[in-house]
Amino acid sequence: MLSIVRGGPRILLLKGNEAAMKSLVSSKFRCTEHTLEGAFDSAGEGQSVILFRGGPRGDDRRFLMAAAAADEILALFLNSGYEAWPLSVRIMPRLLFFRVFGEKERVIGQIARDYSAERGRLRSVLRVARKGSIAVCFTAKPLNRSLSIADMMDEVLHVEGVSFEKLLNSLRSRALWYFSEGLENRQWNELEIRIYDSWGRYLDHYERLRAVLESLEAGMILGEGWGKDYAHILMAVKIYRLRLFTFLPAQTIKEILMGLEYGADGSRLVDFDLFSGKEKISWGGIGGKSKTRGDRGSIGTDLRAQLFSQLFPEDRKHLEEWERRILRRRTGEGRTDPSERK
Template sequence: MRLLRLGPGIFFAKGKLILKKGISMEPEKAFEEAQELDTIIIHDDGAILIKEHPWKVLSELINSNQNITIKPSAPLILMRSPNPRKMLELIKDRVEGRILDPKSAILNSTPDETVILTTKSPLNRPVPFTAIEGGIIVEKEFQDVYRFLILEAPMLISEIEPHWNEITIKLYDSTNHYKENIERLIITIEDLDIGFIVSEGWDWDYPRPLLRVPVYRLKLLTWESPERIKFLLKGLEYSNYKRLCDIDVIVEGRKIGWFEVGKFKSKFEIAKAARKELEELLSDTTLARLREIEEKLAKTI
């Protein structure tokens, strides 16, 4: 689970700009599609998103001898929090700064400052500009601010959300395709970025007296509710009404029942709704891998 990362490098260009790479679009759209350390060049006609790191792009612009003026924005740091606005207030108390809306923070900053943007969204993918809930301009060099956040981010998060849920997830597979189902579980949790995996291993479960079955056990530390985790993982249990595995979600020794996650008439109805949401949330790469594994599993059941 990532708590902070760098944003794209943003440059403001004046003059006739000639570029043989990148995609032209509106500035907000460029930010929405940019990943960590991509490059955005904003000019009179809009913005250009270049999927390369800023140092490479800037050196190419300098060596091209174009009659343009380039001004960099302040370095951007994106920070994830269950309460983004409270996070801004905490940062302001610790390092001082000016809290502004995200766009104003970027436009009114200088290269000698640092802009921190806060969001609830996962940071392992592009973050839409609409998901940024606030920004703060810190009048300190980037290296100092980044070093502070690297060290203090866990403490800041704990101050905002002192109670984290320690969830035990147990996976049982009656067809003994544990390798494939464990991979499905892990890549889903990691891609959704819903918590810290603090331990994993094997255990025994006793569904009935004198019946002992092997289970894969994973412990997850998360600020998401157990019911939310149960719902999402329900989307991995079935494929076209074929059961691929059983996944239990346990908190403080109590197993969360399927009827606790919402008003659904059956497990199949939950699984269908959960799968639909997973397909909306997961990255294309992870979703493709899930489908590849599930196609192989379906042939063995």
């Protein structure tokens, strides 16, 4: 699937007995202390970032990240003893994250016009919010993970006069249309991926591929199933194929596939072919991007390292486990080339 818009953490600015407030929140919710950038990097949707007014400033200023919604924290204070009551509470703008790809200004400009939004900069989300203010932040990164400040674009839209829930639902209903506005020619690519494996571990490689596509949020799988290809006249080869609907160029998908073809030791695990319509996408033009600029194996090894650097740590771990399992199953089978099409 593809996530295009989601909510962000709530930022609270509290004044009062910092030690008592911090102790109370930490006793009820899972909390960690961070710098501002660290808190922003770690906080996800439904969590809160708390800043205590009157504390140290500069690099020593610490933010408390709590795994709880803002209303849960405020209810906790309201029901607590007087000592932990905040003297004042200021709420920063609500945050929404929107993913863009390609021509970002076309997307941001259209959203700004549709919602009569005021343009601002990323640092403006730390200003005290006007009533009902919502900050829409933009990133090119997938939204299925925590986002760092470095992942965010500097452009921010401030929307007023609409509730957070209504704006979120409205953007979600239009998200795919807005996202497509930024694409070259405003078109998605429908590609076919064919899996060849002379050891017959098709579904292992399918699961590896699906895990990567989901981790990168690279598009949507529209269909899949078994089929046949003909490496030579009258010689049928069993394949597993899937149709991918993606906003990424075909060459980028080819690089992902080549990175999945090779294991950590450089061994060939599988053969992926990529088609756009009837045209087979070749790996020949990819060599210029490789550090080694060598043969297919060295290019694939480089692309594997590039791919793994973009994945969640848990996804990298699962892929490595799949690789080891695949190689163990080959022990004693004799064949060494998965592209051997029988």
